[in-house]
Amino acid sequence: MKKKILTLLILSISLISCNSQEKNIMTENPLLKNIKKYDFEPIYDLKVETVYNYDIWINDILILSKHSNDMSYNSTIATPTILKSGKQSLKVKIYPYKPIKKEGNEGNEGNEGLPQKNYLKNGIEFNLKLEQSSWIKGGGGREEPKEVLTYELPLYETDSNGETNYNKPIDYSTQSELTKEFTFIAKVPYELEGWENSEDLTKIDSLELKENVLKFYQNFRSAFENGDSDAYINYISKAEYQMFQCYYPPLSQAKEKSRKWIEFASKGKVFEPIESGKLQFSGNGKVVSIRGVKSWDKNEGVLRYRYTKNGFNYVLVFDIFLHKPKGSKNFEIVWYNMLDKNFFKREAK
The missing domain is CATH 2.60.40 (Immunoglobulin-like)
Incomplete structure (x- = not known):
């Protein structure tokens, strides 16, 4: 009986170890090879x-x-x-x-x-x-x-x-x-296809659309806070590939830059609470985002990570633009911009 219990215990530990190793197994954006x-x-x-x-x-x-x-x-x-x-x-x-x-x-x-x-x-x-x-x-x-x-x-x-x-x-x-x-x-x-053939988002009820965009932002934010780099790669992969293609970097350089963001996402970062902001269309109605409306974040993205470096306060702004590919019901990131700037006292919640 003791032998069976010991065997089950070893098996359980082995399964836990395997599950922990399977988490965050993606180490690079698979689309960059294109x-x-x-x-x-x-x-x-x-x-x-x-x-x-x-x-x-x-x-x-x-x-x-x-x-x-x-x-x-x-x-x-x-x-x-x-x-x-x-x-x-x-x-x-x-x-x-x-x-x-x-x-x-x-x-x-x-x-x-x-x-x-x-x-x-x-x-x-x-x-x-x-x-x-x-x-x-x-x-x-x-x-x-x-x-x-x-x-x-x-x-x-x-x-x-x-x-x-x-x-x-x-x-x-x-x-x-x-x-x-x-x-x-x-x-x-x-x-590049980008947003050119995407769904017309202006036909969707604006309150429903804003709620769904905020939900996407919350899920994207959760990927960072949970250290889930797999989810981060799945969210960003298509937009990141298109962005890199426009800069023409050597593949090794693109992978290295991408890996730094994957590593950043895997560390579990606590973001600022998401402000409701203002819904804004772009890309001729095929792209949508939520913009800041306060004096310090006007027309910036609402996904914000605050940090301190060398005694100075900064905020990293993830400006995420979404679209729905033709025939799709789900949002995808089609364009993004990262803004690193000073964080002033007046911005504190």
Whole structure:
């Protein structure tokens, strides 16, 4: 009898050990092996310089935002918003700037600024530039960039000959925001489906849609908090593959970067409570996300992980955009952005 009990005990311990080993067995994104390399690998860089606040979309996907006085120059690689060669759209919304606080703005916890201005101000510059360069084959960095699109907010009226009339400044002081739309031609070697053929989410009841998006966010957050890297990979794999394809990294480099996030997800991170936020459509109604509405997280993602490094407080923002592939009833991540920024006292719950 004792021998049977001992045998059962050993078997039970063995099964527990096997089950623990089976957890989180995925160590890499299996889709990364599909990344292709090309002779021509263009990169599109978006650069903006202004004290104004703004949101910028390429192909109706939010690519760059500023809603604070932290910086006047901002840039990002815009290539992942370009699914295939041809005509692309760019939209920018310019908002009043947030004046910098004159006193008490020293250190990591200061610089909270003054209340938002209600209207644009005359004489404030806004400069946008979209450039295209490409990786030099065989190494050696990137080629000299070429201008694809430039826009400077005009500060003065022009006369009948198209000459600037410096005696007639343009009055923006009654406008609470300004929207400009442009098109440009892009050439890329790949063709990605992305959100192009996805379901039209605007046809779904907005309250039901928001509830389901929040539920997806909660499940994604739980994967991190439970250290479930398998779930994380399943959530992110398709979007991560498409993102990497647009950057053209060597496969080993893509896998290494991906593994760092998998390792991060496996450690069990406690996120901030998810704020309800505002439901926002993009991708011509085929992509949806929930955006922050407070002064410190305006139009940012609501999945936020706070941490301290070298005595400074930071917040890592997971900005997750969802779609439903054609014929599917389930959400998938189609686009994401990671924002690492200072965390100020005013953000504390």
